[in-house]
Amino acid sequence: MFERDYFMRMIGQMGQVMGQMMGLRKEQKQEEALFVIDDLFNQQFRLNGKLIRSLSDVDLIRILTTNGVVETANLHAIALLMKEEGEILEELGRLDQSYVSRLKAFHLFMRLALLDAPLLLRTPSEEANDLALQLKAYELPEATKRLMFEWYEADGRYDQAENVLYELLVDGMLLQEEADDFYRRLLLLPDERLIEGGLPRDEVLEGRQQVSTSKIV
Incomplete structure (x- = not known):
C-alpha cells in the first residue's frame, strides 16, 4: 500500500x-x-x-x-x-x-x-x-547499442533488434555466437509472434544463415 x-x-x-x-x-x-x-x-x-x-x-x-x-x-x-x-x-x-x-x-x-x-x-x-x-x-556507443538490442528483443520488435545486431556485427562489437543465439531464441517463438515483431520465420532463417557464413553487409 x-x-x-x-x-x-x-x-x-x-x-x-x-x-x-x-x-x-x-x-x-x-x-x-x-x-x-x-x-x-x-x-x-x-x-x-x-x-x-x-x-x-x-x-x-x-x-x-x-x-x-x-x-x-x-x-x-x-x-x-x-x-x-x-x-x-x-x-x-x-x-x-x-x-x-x-x-x-x-x-x-x-x-x-x-x-x-x-x-x-x-x-x-x-x-x-x-x-x-x-x-x-x-553514432551511439557500443553499450547503448547493446542495450538497444536487448530492449528491442524484449519489446518484441525483432526486426529492429536485428538491425542493431547487424550494426554491432559490422563494428566488431558482437560475437558471431551471440548473433546465432538471438536467431535460435526467435526460432523457438510461434509464427504469430515473429510476424508481429516484423521478422517472419523465413527471414529469421535467412538471417541466421547469413550470420553463420559471415555474410553480413
Whole structure:
C-alpha cells in the first residue's frame, strides 16, 4: 500500500513538474528551468544532481535498489528530468550537453522497460522511443547499442533488434555466437509472434544463415 501511495504521489508531482517546465520554456526561461531541475535532483532524491549526472545507468540502478527491489518510480522521475534537461539544453544551443543528458535518459528508460516498470506519465518504452529518434543522428556507443538490442528483443520488435545486431556485427562489437543465439531464441517463438515483431520465420532463417557464413553487409 505504501509503495502504491508513493507511486501515485510521484505521478502527481512529476505531472506538475512537467507542466512547470513547459511553462518556463514557453516563456523562454530555459536557464530558470535548468535551475528547477537541479533543485529537484537535490531535494527529491538522496543523490545530488552532480552525482546523478556522473553515475552510469547501472550504478544508479544499483544505488536505487533496496533489499533487491529497484525503486522504479525514482528512476523514472530521474530519467524524465534528464530527458527534459536534454531538450532545454538543445534549445540553448548546448548540443554536446544535450546529447549527454538524453543518452543517460535513454539508458534509464530502456533499463526500466527491461524491468517491466509501471508507467509514470507514459511507459518507459514510449519515452525510450522518443529518445531513440532524437539520438538517431548520432553514432551511439557500443553499450547503448547493446542495450538497444536487448530492449528491442524484449519489446518484441525483432526486426529492429536485428538491425542493431547487424550494426554491432559490422563494428566488431558482437560475437558471431551471440548473433546465432538471438536467431535460435526467435526460432523457438510461434509464427504469430515473429510476424508481429516484423521478422517472419523465413527471414529469421535467412538471417541466421547469413550470420553463420559471415555474410553480413
